[in-house]
Amino acid sequence: MTDTALDERHAIGANNPPEETPVITPFDAHKANIEDLFLEAKNWVDGTPIESQEQADKVQELLRKTQEAYNAADKSRDEEKRPHDEAAKAVQDKYAPLIADNKSRKGVAVLAIEALRKVGTDWLKKLDAEREAEAQRQRDIAAKAIADAQALINEARDTGDLATREQAEVAIVEAKALDRNATRVENARPQARGYGRAMSLRDNWVITGFVPVPVMDANGQETGGVVEGETALLRHYWTVNKPALVAAALELARQDVLQGKRTLPGVVIINDRKAA
Structure with missing residues (x-):
């Protein structure tokens, strides 16, 4: 081996592997x-x-x-x-x-959840109806007690009878207690508690259909005429959110133009040719 070869072997980096090709x-x-x-x-x-x-x-x-x-x-x-x-x-x-939880398939866990929620909802609605009835009964009792107490107060004021006045004060306290109890019953929401978060009724406001709407005159009086619910709804949103209603109508118009319509009321349709 020549001296030059030895020098090349001992040079810095001579033992490194060859560079990798990217x-x-x-x-x-x-x-x-x-x-x-x-x-x-x-x-x-x-x-x-x-x-x-x-x-x-x-x-x-x-x-x-x-x-x-x-x-x-x-x-x-x-x-x-x-x-x-x-x-x-x-x-x-x-x-x-x-x-799975979509239109084409539901997994067994989803089916179980929906079924359990249904029977739970039925039970809670039954309890809620009973609660409302009891709350109304308690309200009626409290209202009668308050009326009776007020009558005693009026009688004591008219007669100046201290015994009647004392009786009226007691009646007022009892009537207020009955009213508080009615409020407690009214606010008590039925629940099912077995594990984890309690199951209870939740508000779920939904639109179920349309109803005719009376036609009103300039003075706010009914004229005897009616408009169909769909028309009334469109008129409402034309007033409160016209841009959204116009955007929806324009989208319908665009779809019609794509399908071949060449004339539509209220819009200009042109042939905007582009290179392809």
């Missing part, structure tokens, strides 16, 4: 290609219009190449995420018999 992933290739196309596209969309057929052909060529790059990257993305989608679907399918 791995170019499909994403790296798509990224480089699309970014290059984007830079080239910027040269053609600087605000200056096309001035010749040659330029138009160049733009068309760049458009098609960019579309090809887009489709290739989209396909690559689908291929790259397919194993993840399949793995996610496998997990979903495994758990679906237990906890």
Whole structure:
């Protein structure tokens, strides 16, 4: 071995492994290609219009190449995420018999929850109806007691009888106690407590349909006429939230135009042709 060879072996870093060649992933290739196309596209969309057929052909060529790059990257993305989608679907399918909750399928846990909630709701509604009836009964008793106490107070005031006045004061205290008891019954919400969070009734306001609405004159008096509920509702939101109602109508109009409608009341429809 020559002295030169020995010097090369003893040089700093001579024992390091060879440098690894960078791995170019499909994403790296798509990224480089699309970014290059984007830079080239910027040269053609600087605000200056096309001035010749040659330029138009160049733009068309760049458009098609960019579309090809887009489709290739989209396909690559689908291929790259397919194993993840399949793995996610496998997990979903495994758990679906237990906890699926959609229009096409319900897992057994969801079915059990819904059934238990139904029977629990029926029971709690029964208790709530009984509570309301008892609260009203207590209110009636308290109201009568207050009226009787007030009558005694009036009698004591008229006669000046101290015994009657004393009796009236006692009656007032008892009547107020009855009124507080009625309030307690009224505020007591039925519950079921067996484990964890208690089960109780919760307010759930829903719209169930439409009803006719009386027509009113300028003085707020009924005219005898009615409008259908749907019309009344639309008039209401036309007043309180016109932009949202107009946006909804425009979306319906756009769908009609896509389906072939060419005339609609109140809107301008044009043929805004674009290169494809």
